[in-house]
Structures are given as C-alpha cells and as structure tokens.
Amino acid sequence: MSDGQDLMRRIASAGRHVDPCLSDRDVERLVAAALRQRQRRAMTLRAVLAAGAAVSLALAGGLIFRRAVRRAPLEVAAASATGQAPLAQRILRLSDGSTAVALDPETEIELVDEHPDRVGLSLVRGRGRFEVTPRPTRTFQVRAGDVTVTVVGTVFTVERVADRVGVGVQRGTVRVDWAAGSALVRAGQSGWYPPLVTTASVDGSPGTPKTAHPPRAPRGKAASRASAGADEGGAAADLLLAADRARLAGHAEEGADVLRKLLREHADDPRAPLAAFTLGRLLLMELARPAEAAASFAQARRLSPNGAFAEDALAREVEALNKAGLAAEARARAEEYQRVYPNGQRMATVRAAGGIK
Amino acid sequence: MRKAERSQKVVLRLVPGAGHTPTLDDVYRRYCRYVGAVILRLGARPAEVDDLIQDVFVEATAGIARLREPEAIKGWLATIAVRTVRRRLRVRRTWRLLGLDRDAANTVLVDPRASPADRILLRAVYQVLDEMPVQDRLAFTLHTIEGETMEAVAKLCGCTMATAKRRVSRGQRLIEQRLSDE
Secondary structure, three states: OHHHHHHHHHHHHHHOOEOOOOOHHHHHHHHHHHHHHHHHHHHHHHHHHHHHHHHHHHHHOHHHHHHHHHHHHHHHOOOEEOOOOOHHHEEEEOOOOOEEEEOOOOOEEEEEEEEOOEEEEEEEEOEEEEEOOOOOOOEEEEEEOOEEEEEOOOEEEEEEEOOEEEEEEEEOEEEEEEOOEEEEEEOOOEEEEOOOHHHHOOOOOOOOOHHHOOOOOOOOHHHHHHOOOHHHHHHHHHHHHHHHHHHHOOOHHHHHHHHHHHHHHOOOOOOHHHHHHHHHHHHHHHOOOHHHHHHHHHHHHHHOOOOOOHHHHHHHHHHHHHHOOOHHHHHHHHHHHHHHOOOOOOHHHHHHHOOOO | OHHHHHHHOOEOOOOOOOOOOOEHHHHHHHHHHHHHHHHHHHOOOHHHHHHHHHHHHHHHHHHHOOOOOOOHHHHHHHHHHHHHHHHHHHHHHHHHHOOOOOOOOOOOOEOOOOOHHHHHHHHHHHHHHHHOOHHHHHHHHHHHHOOOOHHHHHHHHOOOHHHHHHHHHHHHHHHHHHHHHO
16 A cells, blocks of 8 residues: 555656746747737637628618628638648638638748738748739738748749748749849749759849749750750759649659659759758658658758758758657757757757657 | 737736736746646647647636636636646547557656656656546546645546545556556
8 A cells, every 4th residue: 555655656756747848938939829829719700790790780781781791801801710720721711712721730821911902921931822812902922031922813832941932833923022033933833932043043034033934844864964064953953843843733752753863863963952851851741751751851961961951951850760760860860959959949849759858 | 910919919807906917928928837737747748738738728718807816817727728638638549549549659748857767657657547548547647646636636627526536546546556567
C-alpha cells in the first residue's frame, strides 16, 4: 500500500515538470491569434445576424427587403474563416465572394484590409490559393514578405519558401511587385520572386524577369549540352519553372521528377539549392516520403551551407527524419540546429521533432 | 480596419470599480501558461497544445464576462480545459479504434529541470494513461498529477464525489499494476 502511495507521490512530483514551457513570445503569438479568431467570429456572427435581418425584412416587405439585402454584405464585410477546419480545408471567404484557401496545415493568411475599393491579405507563411471575384473598381493585393501580388479577377497561388515567394496563375493576370521591379504573370505562368539576378535580364526587358514568362517544356540532355554558356542557366531556370508549374497544377510526382533532373544536370546552378529545398518540401508535404525528403533537405544545405534556405532546410530535415521514424538522426540534426542557430526561428518545432526536451 | 479592431476588442471587468479594466487579452496573457500546462498534463500532445489553448479561450470568451468573482476565472478556465481535452481524447480514441491514429507514439513535453528518472517515469505513466478510459484518465490526472482535491475533481469532471473517487481509484490501480509489471 505504501509502495502505491510512494509511486503516486513520485508521479505527482514528476508531473509538475510536464509543461509546454511557453515563452513570452509564444504567449504573445497566441494572444494575437486569439484576437484574430475573435474578430473573425464576430464578423461571422454579424454576417449571420445581418442575413437573419434580411430574411425578416424580406418577409415584411419587398422594397425594404431589397435594400437590406444590398447593404448587408457591405456592412458586414464578412471574412468568415473556418480556423478550426483541418489542413487544406481552411478557407477565408470575403464579402464579395473571393476566397483564400490555405493549402498547407501550417499556412497562415491574414486579412489586413477590406474596403469596397481595396482588399489586402497577408501570407505570413505557407502556401495559399486565391480566387478573386472580378471587380474593376477594387484592388486586391496579397502581400508575402517584400513581394506584393496585385490582382484583377483571377485564380492564383502564392507560396512562401524562406525568402522566396512562388506565384502561379491559373486564371486571369496578376502583377507581382518586389523592391527592385515588377512583372505581369498571366494564366498558365508561374515563377519565384524576387527573381534570381542571373535570370532577370535574359530577355532584355528590365524589371520583367524571365521567370514571369510561360515555362517551356524541359529540354533533353542533348539540347542542354548543345546550348552552352548562358543557355546552361536558362535550362535550369526552365526546369525549375516546369517543376513549379507541375507542382502548382497538382502534379507533385511530375514536379519531383523535374526537380531531380535539375539537380542531376545543373548541380552548380544557383537555383540548385532552391530546387533541392522545394523537392524536399514536395516529398515531405505532398508525397509523404519523409526519408527521401530528409535527403533532399540535406542536399539543399550541402549545396548552399550559408544560403537563405540553410536554416529552414535543417529544420525541415529534422521534421522529415522524425516522420520517417529515424529518431536518432532527427535528434542529431536537431542538436546541430541548436548549435548553429541558437536563436533560430524554428527552435521549438525542431526541439519537439528532434525529441529534445 | 484599426477602428474595427478596437471596437471588437472584448472587455472583461475583473475588478469592478477599480481604475484598470483588463481586457480578455490580459486574462489570456495571465492564464495562458496555466491552461497550456493543464491541457498538456491531461493528455494533449505537444503539437495540439496551441490549438487547444485557443479552443479553451474561445469557449471562455462567451461565458467569462458573466463571472462575478475574478478568482473564479482560473477554475472556470480549468473546467473548460477539461471539457476540451476530454473531447480531443475521445476523438483520438475513435481514430485509434479505426486504425487512423498515426501519432500514437506519445511524447511528453517536460521542462529541462526534470531528472532522467522523472522523464522515464512520466513516459511510462502516459503510456498507461493512453490505455485508460477517458473519464478515469482525467480524474486520475487531475487528482494525482495536477494535485486537485476530490471535490475539485468532481466539479471539474461534472460528476459526483463518489464517482470521482471511483475513477481516481481505478486509475491508480491500473497505474500501480502496470508499472509494477515493468
């Protein structure tokens, strides 16, 4: 009996150490998220109330009904976000019928501005698909870091990977602005922004990067060899674009094949680290092959140990190794992350995935 | 937009008549860590903690302003936390029965000060807790790990004191039995 009591005492004592150890930064992040959630709920409630009022008015009389129905969407400016929905089903609906869909579980999209003449969304992280109801009198902008995508009635995808932003347009046209230039991206086109310097001036139109042009089909080895010098970089850019296009169109396997080809044939190209990182994400998030993903993230780091993707790649590598069930490797990489990036932005995730308490 | 944000801010009067009127955000900041710890100890997985904290405070938003005594806020949040975790554990159990719970390997978030022996003990305890019926698990955890009195356990679980005692006792028996087997 006393053994039992002793055991319970030990459990009680040890149990005090079970703690999420939230930092001040974590708390502020949660408070900010809660505020956004309350705002969305309040807007949804107002939308529901306004709709109810409209129905009541409709029952009461025709003229009043019409006015109420017209005014309700403007007054409500409803942005009902189903923040609780899982994974790719998170949808932000705007009052004009436009939608923003979070394509990854970690995607964060904020509604920062909604007026009759302008709508502003911010892609904080991850990947989102935006379907915009055409309205010439209103500008629709999606900001992702330093890149702004301005829209006039279209369907497009925006993705943040480290300091690069991928834009793919399924319908209509968007204008992509960054600090040093801008580009028009039309239906069927895609690209990464800001564009890499090596591709920005290939077609001779300043400010309009090559990446905004329609991607051509990947060339074969013979064609790549035949086109020497500048063409070498062009072939890699084409492959990256073809991969983006396949990926954004939902053909993940095809996109992965193209990225592998790029890494095989153009390992010295400046786009290779981005290709390896993108391949890793594709394998991890969309093709559920974490062990291969880990290898791709490791390759991204090898190709550019001090590049923009290095920290993210190492963090993702830990996550992928953990998902692949390779706990010891995950822990080793997590310890490396702690050592190399003591103030890393992904420290909490890395520690959890690496099994470091 | 800024104006709209200000107008939507939920104001909660913690101390009637006092000069400072704390907002719900103040309450959130004050009790966020407490709610997170309760949720984690009751059985949430580390990856779920953020979501569940949000769920607790969202549910609290509706009823918290009606509380007359500021001291009652902590208990009120704990009650909601228990309800929220209970729902999550039941969903997880259903998923497990269907063979869809892929994250079954439980990881317990422990602060760095815990000794290796405590870590091993907690891992073993939480493995047994995963097999325990949800109600027994909650009562056991609240009483044994969270240190709540039987009366508080009954209140938090929404049952009678006799039922709470039975649940805690069943939980303790199972833990003793399993850990003594190892």
